[in-house]
Amino acid sequence: MxxxxxxxxxxxxxxxxxxxxxxxxxxxxxxxxxxxxxxxxxxxxxxxxxxxxxxxxxxxxxxxxxxxxxxxxxxxxxxxxxxxxxxxxxxxxxxxxxxxxxxxxxxxxxxxxxxxxxxxxxxxxxxxxxxxxxxxxxxxxxxxxxxxxxxxxxxxxxxxxxxxIVRDEIFKGSKEKGLKDFKFQQTKPVLLIMGGSLGSKKINEIVRASLQELLGFFQIVHICGKGNIKHSLHQPGYKQVEYLTDELPDVLAMTDIVISRAGSNSIFEFLALKKPMILIPLTKEQSRGDQIINAESFKKEGYAEVLQEGNLTKEGLVNKLEEVLQNKEIYLRNMEQYEGDxxxxxxxxxxxxxxx
CATH class of the missing domain: 3.40.50.2000 (Glycogen Phosphorylase B;)
Known part of the structure; x- marks a missing residue:
């Protein structure tokens, strides 16, 4: 039956x-x-x-x-x-x-x-x-x-x-296809920014306030949440999307560094793909504090850096990204040590x- x-x-x-x-x-x-x-x-x-x-x-x-x-x-x-x-x-x-x-x-x-x-x-x-x-x-x-x-x-x-557990399709992305679809250069690092499936007002605001400084280092894919695209900011090297589904594996394949919330599913996907992270967990006022625990766990293992939302500023974000970019190889070595399949x-x- x-x-x-x-x-x-x-x-x-x-x-x-x-x-x-x-x-x-x-x-x-x-x-x-x-x-x-x-x-x-x-x-x-x-x-x-x-x-x-x-x-x-x-x-x-x-x-x-x-x-x-x-x-x-x-x-x-x-x-x-x-x-x-x-x-x-x-x-x-x-x-x-x-x-x-x-x-x-x-x-x-x-x-x-x-x-x-x-x-x-x-x-x-x-x-x-x-x-x-x-x-x-x-x-x-x-x-x-x-x-x-x-x-x-x-x-x-x-x-x-x-x-x-990580979805099989996450491993099947094409860097070349991602770069082509987003009209990005081969030679400049890609920064992926994810504020959760519903978006994050604070992360969106700080990223946009820092945009010119960030574009000096990165090409950016900004997942900003439903209804949160700011059309006045369209420019080369900066792509805003409400949410990614079928395109996500290709975007992850071309990504060098991720800024994200600290939901368990997402951060383990980044770990599986060996993407150094800056994690901005939901505050205890916004949640039960689970993302704070997740983020600190990943920081302890050397997979990520953590920025608490209450301390999130334009200068702090730019400085943290410079630090992670400079030490990228250290994060990658730490991720290689993870034993899960x-x-x-x-x-x-x-x-x-x-x-x-």
């Missing part, structure tokens, strides 16, 4: 990337693939471009750690989403659910438990996010990137250390083991 898998996860690109890495394998193996996500989340845009996957939207509420009047009505959205997911799972009858986290995943994992469908959750960061914390008690297994994550999980028997195989094996 043909096996069926339901993927879930959303709210940001980081909660979709691993699913995108896994889907081609299960499609090749002949599984029936469905995806349960939010109505208007970024996951819907990303999954809509993937062949062989049926997308089902459900209601979802944002889970906040701070006071907001929306906290009063959002639990009802979660309940509605759980009911919708429950009915979908009864119809789809999946062999297993795989969740990458995010707000939309909680109703799906809970509905899976109610339908007696085994589920696997993946946590990329050292400490689990709020959505995963809520979902773990209803899950079958929890995959983790960092071994230290087990210290933060009460149900430690569920934890499986699978290490960092970035393979999806441990997770694929676990899914096959857990599926009904």
């Amino acid at each position: 043909r096996k069926r898998i339901v993927f879930t996860g959303g709210g940001s690109a980081g909660h979709v990337i691993l699913n995108l890495a896994l889907i081609p394998h299960f499609r090749k193996e002949g599984w029936e693939i469905s995806y349960i996500g939010s109505v208007n989340g970024i996951e819907r845009d990303l999954i809509s471009k993937v062949d062989g996957v049926t997308y089902y939207p459900i209601a979802t509420g944002k889970l906040r750690r701070y006071f907001d009047w929306k906290n009063v009505k959002d639990p009802f959205k979660v309940l509605k989403g759980t009911y919708q997911a429950y009915r979908l799972l009864r119809k789809l009858k999946p062999s297993v659910i795989f969740s990458k986290g995010g707000f939309v995943s909680v109703p799906v994992i809970l509905a899976g438990k109610l339908n007696k469908v085994p589920s696997i959750i993946h946590e990329s960061d050292v400490t689990p996010g709020l959505a995963n914390k809520l979902a773990i008690p209803f899950s079958t297994k929890l995959c983790v990137t960092f071994k230290d994550t087990v210290k933060h999980i009460k149900e430690s028997s569920k934890v499986v250390h699978t290490g960092a 970035f393979s999806v195989n441990p997770i694929i094996s676990l899914i096959n083991e857990v599926s009904k």
